[in-house]
Amino acid sequence: MNHSPDYETCVDIMHALGDYLSRELSPAEMEEVEEHLQWCELCMNHYRFEKALTTHIRERAQALRAPETLRKRVLHLLDSA
């Protein structure tokens, strides 16, 4: 297939990138975005950035753990409930 930059398509794809990242598009839409990303460098750069950022946010935010005191408190309360 012959690909050329198409402003309208890129705008649509970029709007769909968030849902694509969350894997919340229909199978046909997922495939459409995947196919586009294979040849469109502009959208691919945006996608790569959004993916890296979302992963980074998840990893940073997940570093937070429940304090041990809370775990003990909950166990104690459940045992006496």
Added chain:
Amino acid sequence: MPELEAAKREEFKQLALPNLDALYRSAMRMTRNEADAEDLVQDALLRAYQFYDQFQQGTNFRAWLFKILTNTFINQYRRRVREPETLSYDESEDFILYNRLVESDEGEMGNPETVVLRKLQHEQVLAAIDRLPYDYRMVVTLADVEGLSYKEVADILGCPIGTVRSRLNRARHMLQRNLWGYLQEAN
């Protein structure tokens, strides 16, 4: 029968405790302070245990716990929590972080994602999430941090899937604007 009660208690613990970190993380984003977050998780887990008979086996226990956490927060804590002052949101500013980084000198020196990954620390990411209004910070927390599906988030927050979709997209853009602010402060 005490044996049955003990078995039920053990079963509940085995299901609930692996979710303690995730519940605490979400409670921290809801209340934005440690003491309230701990009380909230404790209240929610006790409530979940009291209603455990009503949990339908085979359905999603994790989502059920998050729903109880959310409802407990709304009923008992929300009035006390001061919401952050939020800036108005400019609809036209999609991909703000990417665009600003590409325009900046640093963007020219390498991939914009490398700049972000190197500079944004744990505290800044959490602070940037906490500056979002409640509805937005919860979709980011549940979907992007805890990895729940749009459908699960919709059930937990009691809104349509379409609302989750649009809020999450908006929340991500708002979050990027907040993160850009921290990156500028760091320079």
